[in-house]
Amino acid sequence: DTAVSQTPKYLVTQMGNDKSIKCEQNLGHDTMYWYKQDSKKFLKIMFSYNNKELIINETVPNRFSPKSPDKAHLNLHINSLELGDSAVYFCASSQAADTQYFGPGTRLTVL
């Protein structure tokens, strides 16, 4: 009965590869988010979708492309991975602008 789930939990890949991270929520929320947490533990918003519509698009390289096939899913595709992309990526969901609930995170390591 996991509320917000992400796959994979760990992702190790070579520079230049393309990879995707998937997120699903079963809370019935209408809004989903992607955050990046770097090695200094600073949590920074990347994207947000409300009812499948992009509402937040921070200053993120266009190698990162989110996709929301429906309200319960938000995926993140990353092209041409770079060393600096190594971080933990958290998905979150909320009902409108209410409290956000986070998934377990995906630890991405780019070699």
Add this chain to the structure above:
Amino acid sequence: GQNIDQPTEMTATEGAIVQINCTYQTSGFNGLFWYQQHAGEAPTFLSYNVLDGLEEKGRFSSFLSRSKGYSYLLLKELQMKDSASYLCAVRVGGDYKLSFGAGTTVTVRA
């Protein structure tokens, strides 16, 4: 953007009380959240303040003063499991976006 400051680290003894301060500078303030994050895990929601005053939830309380741009999270009767990072986050206007502070790592010692 929002300027959110919190201490980097705090250490306290089991059974004691610790107060984690958070100051912010923003226009259009519309709520402050506290999250707890254990190492290697997801942030979990602790409390929310949008009006001035104290919100109490068991051993944890959170206080807000909007005029001073200041909040604190109070942890009472500290337990070893309270060792974690505590994140302060601010919401502005009707934004869905939360701006997070860098987090305060609390270490509880026996």
